Amino acid sequence: MRRAVYTYDYDNIYTFPLVTLGIVLVLDVLGLVLGLVGVRRPAGRALSGAAVGIAATGIVGVLIYVVGTGTVMPRFA
Numbered sequence: 001m002r003r004a005v006y007t008y009d010y011d012n013i014y015t016f017p018l019v020t021l022g023i024v025l026v027l028d029v030l031g032l033v034l035g036l037v038g039v040r041r042p043a044g045r046a047l048s049g050a051a052v053g054i055a056a057t058g059i060v061g062v063l064i065y066v067v068g069t070g071t072v073m074p075r076f077a
Contacts, residue, residue, distance in 0.1 A: 025062050031055035 032055035038048030 021062055021066065024058065028055045028058035028062065032059065 031051055035048050035051030035055055038051065039045055041048070
């Protein structure tokens, strides 16, 4: 990453954050789906509700980060 900054090569500078955020988003969606499945079962609704809340908060956090980064960070052409 430092080498890219020194040579002004910004083509792949966002690759690692993009992959990381993609993995986090997939895991959050998986947690949300599993939490919603668990809410429909008769036992363990509190833990399922917590899973839904944590996953939804994670998804919102990723979306806020992506929008904030896209509007605040300068765009390199």
